[in-house]
Amino acid sequence: MICAPIPGEGEPYYLGKARHYYQPQWCGDDLFLQSQDTHLVFYVVCGWLTLLFPLPVVAVILRVVFSGLLSHAWLRFSRASGYDTQTGILCGLLFLTFQLIPGFAGEWLVGGAESKVLSYVFLLEAAAS
Numbered sequence: 001m002i003c004a005p006i007p008g009e010g011e012p013y014y015l016g017k018a019r020h021y022y023q024p025q026w027c028g029d030d031l032f033l034q035s036q037d038t039h040l041v042f043y044v045v046c047g048w049l050t051l052l053f054p055l056p057v058v059a060v061i062l063r064v065v066f067s068g069l070l071s072h073a074w075l076r077f078s079r080a081s082g083y084d085t086q087t088g089i090l091c092g093l094l095f096l097t098f099q100l101i102p103g104f105a106g107e108w109l110v111g112g113a114e115s116k117v118l119s120y121v122f123l124l125e126a127a128a129s
Contacts, residue, residue, distance in 0.1 A: 006056045006060065007055065007056060008059070009112065011055075014039065014114050015055045015059060016030075016055070017032075017033060017039070018042065018050050018058075019050035019055065020033040020034075021040075021044070022050065023050075041118075042115035042118065046062055049061060059112075063113050066118065070110070073120075073121045073122075073128065076128040077125075077128040080127070080128040080129075
């Protein structure tokens with residue numbers, strides 16, 4: 001999250017579509033922004049922030065919030081799996097270390113304000129329950 005450029009790889013698409021969802025006249029002639037809203041939940045939940053802040057600020061806000069939610073879900077899942085908090089944190093740090101190695105998913109789970117991060121939060125929360 002800290003070393004990832006702003007905007008990250010997918011953030012211009014997600015945040016641009018989110019802003020266009022709430023403000024259709026913004027870049028109204030752009031064909032991509034007018035295309036089908038495939039990540040509607042993300043746009044509804046996060047798009048209103050684009051009306052209050054510049055897109056890079058929204059990216060940072062969402063990265064922080066998503067990282068917090070993901071950490072919470074990871075620890076809940078670890079505890080539900082029978083591990084103590086320290087083991088859950090250690091496994092999380094090991095996982096993040098592998099995320100830094102090229103060829104592993106990179107930003108696929110951490111480092112960006114994209115809907116897939118929320119999907120993993122919901123997946124871990126569901127598995128923990």
